Amino acid sequence: MFFPLSKLIFFVLTPSNFLILLGLLGCLLLFTEFGRGIGRVLTVAGFLGLLVAGLSPLPAWILAPLENRFPAFTEDERPVAGIVVLGGAVEADTSIGRDQITVNEAGEREIALADLARRYPQARLVFSGGSGSMRDDAVSEAEIVSRFADTLGVPRNRLILEQQSRNTRENALFSARMVQPKPDERWLLVTSAWHMPRSVGCFRKAGFDVTAYPVDYRTNWPRDAYRLNSFASTGLGELDIGVKEWIGMIAYRFAGYTDEVMPAP
Incomplete structure (x- = not known):
């Protein structure tokens, strides 16, 4: 409901x-x-x-x-056990119709997925994205990412696909159930900077401790304050x-x- x-x-x-x-x-x-x-x-x-x-x-x-709520991620010596990238950037219907991955203004999420997969070759990669459509036959974003993993330069066999979630709460719950993160593990959470506060709140509620990796900034603050x-x-x-x-x-x-x-x- x-x-x-x-x-x-x-x-x-x-x-x-x-x-x-x-x-x-x-x-x-x-x-x-x-x-x-x-x-x-x-x-x-x-x-x-x-x-x-x-x-x-x-x-x-x-x-x-x-x-500005969560600072940009800074590399340190602590190992990264896994990376969770949230859906919201892939245009599934257009991708199917045009037979190529199509992204919207939040496409930096997919760029970060490819970049982090390369930088952390031992980390587990989770892409969490079902479909926000009300149609029963809608294709999930995770399915599109899997189909075009080669385009992104991400090894398909590394991807853990969560395809059922329809919103941020379900992203967190279903991802936590799939990977069963350990308390001492460091997991990066990739989503748009403006979406990060709500996302972190949902993951914390699900018992999944994550480190914010914000992307897809829409403002250049404080320059944009009077522009x-x-x-x-x-x-x-x-x-x-x-x-x-x-x-x-x-x-x-x-x-x-x-x-x-x-x-x-």
Whole structure:
């Protein structure tokens, strides 16, 4: 129930969707006799909101606290027993249709998988990614990574594939069940920097102690604190990600999936 409900809530509360729906409702009310006043307000609010959200530095202010929560990984002498890379970057349907691996803006996750596999040849490699689709016949991200492992330069026989997870909580639970990590082992967790706090919280809740390896930064803080976006689509996309992640962290805490809203290093 949580999974489909979260999809519906995120669709409505995603800022770009919400502001468009707000403006559309306002436009519709302009054609009614009783609602013209509120219609003008909603129309202006919707389209002004799109302007501010798309071109102002607001998205960077929303994303930066998430991205800066966990520092970039620093190499030291401690051995790495394993690496867990979370899905969310592979476009499974397009990859199948075009017969080549296709990634979205979070493609640094796959780059990190290939790089870390080379740097730590003895480490166990886990790719955790099912399908976020509601369709029963959807292909998992893990399946795509397996099919195109040669393209990534990752030996297929090293990959431990977790294909059932649909969200971050399930990434953590199913990965922990598969690899049964020992308390003294060091495992790196690879995901987008803005997604790292919620991910670490879920893995801790699952009893899986991980070291953050953040990638896929969307902000260059503090430079972006006062920088206007050149394209409204860029700002809206970043704001959508940031707001959805904050909502996700709060929802996960209330659902008991994590012990903290904003886990710390």
